[in-house]
Amino acid sequence: MTGLTLSNLSVYRGPCPVVEDISLNLHPGECVGLIGPNGAGKTTLMRAALGLLPHKGTSSLARLSTAERGRAAAWLPQMREIAWPVSVETLVGLGRTPHLGPGQRPGPRDAAAIAAALARMDLTDFAARRATALSGGEQARVLIARALAQEAPMLLADEPIAGLDPAHQITTMRLFADLAAEGRLVLAALHDLGLAARFCTRLILMQRGRLVADGPPAEVLTPDNLARVFGLRAYMADTPDGPVFQPLEVV
């Protein structure tokens, strides 16, 4: 498995294209931010890439068998669903599902992956707590830990930092950047363009189902693109602390 390749991917809702003719090559080691206004098709693109939606064109992930895909990519949906009051450790352990054969019980390798994921998300002390009793932001971190326990070479996340406090937004983005540096591929839909500019190696800008721009943050977050796609004017500068991006006003 080398990265994610989409060619001419389109998704239709009735006759209307929600995602139209998108071709992309994403490589291991990239931390890719998927940006665009509400309704641009970010979620649909990721779900189609995973093969969770009927689509035209091809996605290298969607062509895998269901079980292979589970080992190749972890998926964090936007809806943070935790249906039952299971313990945090149990919930994170669900990430091991693709690694278990029929009837196989979790072994020491699975336990190690779960412990590592909990530690990485700073949740070790929460292991025995009931997941549904945690705050929304804590639940979000538990679900990210679940995706980490999956130990897949790819992570696709839909607005993973929405609702987190500023410190955890930064630690989560830092984690994504680290995962990419370790050789994994991270694709995350983001609304915080400032964090996207700071931590992503590459940004993909979508508008009305189409790919508008693709490249390093400085090349994507141009005044022209911002005005055209988001209707925004922003301050952007390279500082000793890294790139700083701050939206200023609606144009």
Add this chain to the structure above:
Amino acid sequence: MRYSLLLWLLSLLVVVLFCAALLIGPAGLSPGESVSALLTGRGDAAVLVMREIRLPRAILAVLVGASLGLSGAALQGYLRNPLAEPGLIGVSGSAALGAVIALQTGLAAAYTLALPGAALLGALVAVGLLLGLAGPRGGAFTLILAGIALSALAGAATTLVLNLSPNPYAAADIVFWMMGSLADRSFTHVWLALPFTLAGWLLLAGLGRGLDALTLGEDAAEALGIRLTRLRLALVVGVAACVGAGVAVAGAIGFVGLIVPHLLRPLVGARPARLLLASALGGAALLLASDIAVRLILPERDLKLGVLTALLGAPLFLHLIYKTRREQGA
């Protein structure tokens, strides 16, 4: 509580209640007489009571109770809703409709197997309609809607049959049958229900991992490698087979499939996979206990099993709602 300990305790409870079910009854046999009649076959009347009346009745209580508990746990897990119960997908209602038609047409009186056979046929038709209505790729929501539509239709048709019944006796027969009971069942009923029940259990027992993954929602579960279409098919067919067989031999017995998973959920750490086996054992225990109770409370009045489970279940359910509300601080 440790999961294995819980399973041992529940199994022990089922064994104890099964033995009690064999020893308690209106025939007034002493425990010694009962056991010797069952094992040695000595004493004509006692042998008849034990082997032809009490043993099949106790076995059916285990089969039907476990089916209801298991199906309830599986459906609650799939729909991620603690209010789901086996009747929700309309299979019970359709099986009951089949049985009621058999009673109304007089077929049930003519052939022993006509009633359970018609009920099984009703369940089978229900599965076909359900899968057709809910579509091949539909999610949990469409399954609930299809189930509710089917239940309503079967309920309406059952009332129509009652409405058109030729005389009050036929109507009374139907009403009494619908209350659900294990009285006067024979080994014929056991042999009829057993294959469907076992097949249903087998299908449902394999769903554990998928149901666990569904804790994260349908999208995440599918991305974890769970084939949802297949899971739903196994769920619907499994529930239909074992619950349909249960309705065919015992009538519609409510609340067991709703209450048992609800009671046991905290004891298995809320994990849907672990709840399956625990609920099966719990359902068997509850139905055995209820069937013993109907014999003890009103031995001469033929108190119906389904009436008792509803009388027990509804207040318990109200208590659970109250407890949930308190936990949510409202």
